[in-house]
Amino acid sequence: MMRCLIIGAAILLASAALALDPSEMLDDPQLEARARALDHDIRCVVCQSEALASSNAEWAREARGIIRERILAGDSDAEVRAFFVERYGEFVLMTPPGTGSNLILWAAGPLMLLLAGGIAFVYLRGRERPESATDTGLSAEETKRLKEILKE
């Protein structure tokens, strides 16, 4: 995407490259496919929340080169990721690993769904057998007034 261009534009005006240039690509289509998948998993650290795949920054270009070097050297996908995490921290991964405090992030949605579903169910059960005052469609105040009128 263009986000990195905004930052890098002034410096790199002449080489307004598209994200991935044909000259960067590996000859073996299978290895290149793996490399491209990794381009989406690893972020450009000088950009703003942008993956390597779409970044135009010089740093991203070099990182894409490193991914391809590692793959040619026989690294597995996990090893390539580990290579980057070792140097740049977990910040470099687009998907936060589900370890430690990140469990909160990953569990938040399902837990909230359980909680909301539970509350909704309790509410629904309550609606099915409402307190005697409300199932007439009258408020407590109205019921009181009705009683007064009936007494007279």
Place this chain on the structure above:
Amino acid sequence: MVTELGHFALILAFLVAIFQTIVPLVGAQKRWSGWMAVAEPAASAQFLLTAFSFAALTYAFVTSDFSLRLVTLNSHSAKPLIYKISGTWGNHEGSMLLWVLIVAFFGAMAAWFGGGLPPTLRARVLGVQAAIGVAFFAFIIFTSNPFLRLAVPPFDGQDLNPLLQDPGLALHPPFLYMGYVGLSMAFSFAVAALLEGRVDAAWGRWVRPWTLAAWVFLTIGIALGSWWAYYELGWGGFWFWDPVENASFMPWLLAAALLHSAIVVEKRESLKSWTILLAILAFGFSLIGTFIVRSGLLTSVHAFANDPERGVFILMILGFFMGGALVLFAARANVMEAKGVFGVVSRESALIANNVLLAVSCFVVFIGTMWPLVAEMLFDRKLSVGPPFFNMAFTPFMVVLGLILPVGAMMPWKRARIGKALWPLRYIFVLAVVIAGLVWAMQTGRSLIGPLGAFLGAWLVMGAAADLKFRIGSSSLGRLLRLPRADWGKAVAHAGLGVTMLGVAGLTSWQQEDIRVAQVDQPFEVGGYTLTLTDVQEVEGPNYLSTMGFIKLEQNGQMIAQLRPEKRIYPVAQMPTTEAGIDYNLGRDVYVVIGDPQQGGGWAVRTYIKPLTNWIWIGSGLMAFGGLLSLSDRRFRVAAGNRKTAATPVPAE
């Protein structure tokens, strides 16, 4: 001179808004009709003054008055007229002025068309709306004044960010703001009802058209932004889960939930406290969105004002309105007692399920957006939350929503039987499964998303048709045309959701990508198409230089289109952009981008085949159109503020 008048009008509007906050609210409390009645002329005056102020700023942009700091920073004399106009809101200060103009506009609309509202409620709605105005007028005047002059005006300006010089993006902010700010009406109604101490069916009916309008505008605004990203950013993505995109998506999700829960308040006098809470939260998320964009807390392409001082100011506005409204909400919990009685299986419960799914999915987007910040502050972990997380955590909610939607839409109020709601849908369900199976068999990859999207698309579209058929019962098809527009709106919007889901699934699962060095006049094949780069020319635009490729697109020897991808450089802003060459088609888009010349001759060319992509925006358009249909329904026009038509009785099963 005009500029000074505009500046003056802005300050006057600020004062009018203060007046409009205090007098009607006090009047409503003390039941002084004279004090309450000033709200309407004040709302009109506030709107006219703000509109004049905005017009003055637009005038400065159109005439390229470079003595204005803002114009110098964001405009250029060689810029085409339309972008001089859109440049008015293509920057922080101007967009805030547009924001507050829309706040005033909605207030004026409520004053003009709220004649049927009880006087105290109307006075309170306008008072609260003006209070929101006061906060943002103060924000503009004290931190982001667009009318500041330069002591020494330069000969020419620094030009608008070239990415923003685009017709789609010229219209994207106004629609988005109409949506964001439209939710302020729902908020004002919620707070006014709490002050009033009365939340009933009539309230549900009054608040719905405003929410619906806001939701329609948000839908259009988000779709425009996404379409722009698709054709402008050079690789054809439609959604990036960027913090600022999320900022607009969260209010959309909550507005959709509010839309549905307000129906339950209106028809069944239940779910009141939840609906009020949603109305408060939906606007809260609009403010959070503003905060995210303006504070620079989470930076992205949209963030044009990374200024902590402004961020703190908006945070204070957010804290004041949310805190105040929630305290009021807690204090008035007793007025929101539910009345309707209904079974666990009923339309009410289906709408509650809708609300649970939409609200929780909004929560997921929220936590994903804020997590990098939270993790860094609390756990000292610096990390990124990218699209893979959102795709994984968010998509299941939408799948479940799509799955239960047609069933819920068929259920009667009060008490339903699942079997009875499912029965009319049995053929459709089988047909949708068959379609998904066919797609599964036809596709080459083993992606599950594609067949799932085909199933949901077919299920939702046919389910919407079944819903319409169910409405007319056994009478002739002519009755279809006489159905209330709200019924049509519901069906069209639900079908639109299915269409969008189909488009998203098609694009994500079957896209083909090809990156290569293309030699001039040497054809190459991508996904059954033959492309030939015939020429590359340097072209001069009004305020840019362009490298334009000419690419011939053929299939089976038949010429289909001549594509002209461009690479532009805007010399003033010193920024390059890409303009993709796209052959649009309902079945697929062929999307071509031209890159750099290569050392050994030839040009880098990227080609994508993007199946079903246009359906994403056609579906969004259908959703917005469905909303408009509902909005034009007679009931809203007739009953806009008629207390007598309170709870419409709904016959039991």
